[in-house]
Amino acid sequence: MQTKTIKVPDKFMIGAAISAWQSEGWTGKKDTQDSYLDLWYKNNKNVWHNGYGPAVATDFRNRYKEDIGYMKEIGLTHFRTSINWSRFLTDYENAVVDEEYASYIDDMINELIANGVEPMICLEHYEVPAVLFEEYGGWGSKHVVELFVKYAEKVFERYGDRVKHWFTFNEPVVVQTRVYLDAIRWPFEQNTKKWMQWNYNKGLATAKIVQLFKEKGLKEKNGAKIGVIINPEVTYARSTAEHDQEAARIYDLFFNRVFLDPSIHGVYPQELFDLMDKHDIRFESTEEELQIIKENTVDYVGLNLYFPHRVKARSTAWNERTPFHPEYYYEKFDLPGKKMNPYRGWEIYPQIMYDMAVRMKEEYGNIEWFIAENGMGVENEKRFKNNENVIQDDYRIEFISEHLKWLLKAVEEGVNCTGYMLWAFSDNVSPMNAFKNRYGLVEIDLEDNRNRTLKKSAYWYKQLIETGQFEALDDDINK
Template sequence: MESMTIKIPNDFILGAAASAWQTEGWTGKKETQDSYIDLWYKNNKHVWHNGYGPAIATDFHNRYQEDARLMKEIGLTHYRTSINWSRFLIDYENITVDEEYAEFMDHVINAQIENGVEPMICLEHYELPGFLFEKYGGWGSKNVVDLFVRYAEKVFERYGDRVKHWFTFNEPIVVQTRVYLDAIRYPFEQNTKKWMQWNYNKALATAKVVRLFKKKGYKEKYGAKIGIILNPEVTYSRSTAEHDKEAARMYDLFYNRVFLDPSIKGEYPEELMELLEKHEIAFESTEEELEIIKENTVDYVGLNLYFPHRVKARTNAWNERTPFHPAYYYEMFELPGRKMNPFRGWEIYPQIMFDMAMRMKEEYGNIEWFIAENGMGVENEFTYKNDNRIIQDDYRIEFISEHLQWLLKAVEQGSNCVGYMLWAFTDNVSPMNAFKNRYGLVEINLEQNRNRKMKKSAYWFSELIKKRELKIDRDVYK
């Protein structure tokens, strides 16, 4: 295999990400400030690996200054996290700010800026207030949409003078897919219509927040932008046969275009709307709402890409007695001989970066976008420590290199991709998985007071950022 070195553009983002709930811990949290995630953990703790959850997480609430210094040491250009909506307010209907938490976020943002790291802030990364989930059914409610916009207004007023990168949601499809479509997470209710209403209401909430952002003039005043972070599942058909290609197209329609299209194009695919009617899962909307979505598309998008999704046409008859599920149109397909991350059970296929990048260029008006998450989770990483107790995560370095070279190839071919953010800056808590599979550049040592230690990949990533050069496989660039 012949290698070559390519230059990474000087203004290309090389950062890392995490969320509020996966890092903060509950220090200072009031009893009434549970998020949906906190409720799930309290009601269903046994499914979280070794019982670890959001209660302590990485203790970021007490360690954010130390973490900001580590970000500087690595050289991260940007760091994305979220505001914990459930903690930012103490009254979710009258939008009363919790000054203690708001001040904490002031310190977090300031610490990043002081350490030369550009903050990127998401308004919701699964931190829907438990109060709104229990009282109104969460994102099933239009009232919650409007409360979210009022919450966003308070956040913008507080931090808008310092934060230039804003996002409404991270992976807005995920929570309701796990809860209402597949019923594998608390409170375990299979209800496809409710799933689709949550999807729509989050798209509407995004448009309403974009409208507010524009009205307040944050772009003109501060050069700020607002977008959304999506997790499109780059979908491949088992074969070139029409029935398999159709299965992939349908999967893409229900899981990818359901957010890509309204966010970027301002409208839903006509075929999707017809299918929602056909299967009696159409969302409740008004002409006025659809007009708001049409007129208030995002400035840019972050995309979370980890692995490919492969599907085939159904080989088994659908059980008509069960409620509709998009799997009516497809079955998952496992490619024989695929390269795997054996710890996470995910296929490793770096070409997803290039294929999605070309799609953004050709189908979505070459809108500005970036990789908001990409990374590799590995179990028992402590077994890879050298004599200096530094984790030798060469597999992570290889994973990042391979994905980044496909991404940079797409940039070279005109895709308007402006950066790459690694998941994650430190090891952190994931839903159910907890600390089982580690993703960080920085180790969190659970046995030693959650102390931080840079892994080999952190030193490598630091050099990459400094030199702006990546050694790659020449064959990819042919």
């Protein structure tokens, strides 16, 4: 097929992401500093592919200078990671800083800046301290919200002079959906009301951190911004029929708008309250809290987009003996002929970039946003190595270029998207899948001391950044 040249706008961020828990390893971790992910791994290690988990991860804690050197070589303009709340403090109630870990974060941030890479820091990427999960029920507790604010204050005081991109959460819907809604991850409790309370408390925590950010004057001091990173699943109905459209709307309400609306508009949709009341799953809130949410919306948002979500109206009766689940209103729709990533089991549909972008413009006031994650996980990539020991991941290059093509089409039409962050900078450990599916520009060789090697996609990404353009399939998306 023919290709065409796509130009990247000036000052458009081209970077990559990874999280603390998926990269750092346990070096320096005290026995009392487990996160929820550490706790899950210790209690349910058998579900993690080949037993790999966060214990060593990619050993970024000890090798961050080496890795940042690769970031510089590739030319990343930005790098997004998280600070591990469970490691940053030794006393969560009184927000006592662990100086050893905090100094490492200092050095890591300074190393990024010295190498021309802008740090983007998330305060929580599934790293709620295990002791707060065990003692208070994690994000089901309003007390944990207050402790999160104390933690954030210490972080802002320590790094607010250098970091200009801040985020409260990465994918705030995920942990409780896996644990309390679908009960597929430890500790396996199906409790829909608890799920909704976690959703609400994270929304409240975001607003309270925005409020704190304003009080600290970080925007005025160095032009910093505060946001949240959400993973909306771009939802398509099977058909234009009213029953299928309703199914898609309700899915969108429970999984996407539950975070998009309060973060950006400052209010929850009335239909969400109506459905929560109907099914007795309404979260506990106060008028004062809802006012805080209304008055403290984010400066911008990051969106993690990987695949579309397709639904249809239910065709079978719901089992009334089970707790309420939003699937009461929908079933998944298996689109015939869809293009798949067979390793991850996700549909590949690059148009999600354009469709979500248009929605951000039309429904969310064209707020500033960027792609915070997008990428392709592939199993057993070593089989694609050439004679020079470089993984020839042309499938990843095609994936990135096709998604970027649709994204930049929207930017040309006036959508306020300011960047693209690839998941991930390097291969990394993921929940349950561990290192099974590889996402990185940089290979991590588990059999050889976790040595690093740039993949073909890393050199392609470097050229994209240097030239500000790339080749993509010419399939007439403008028609």
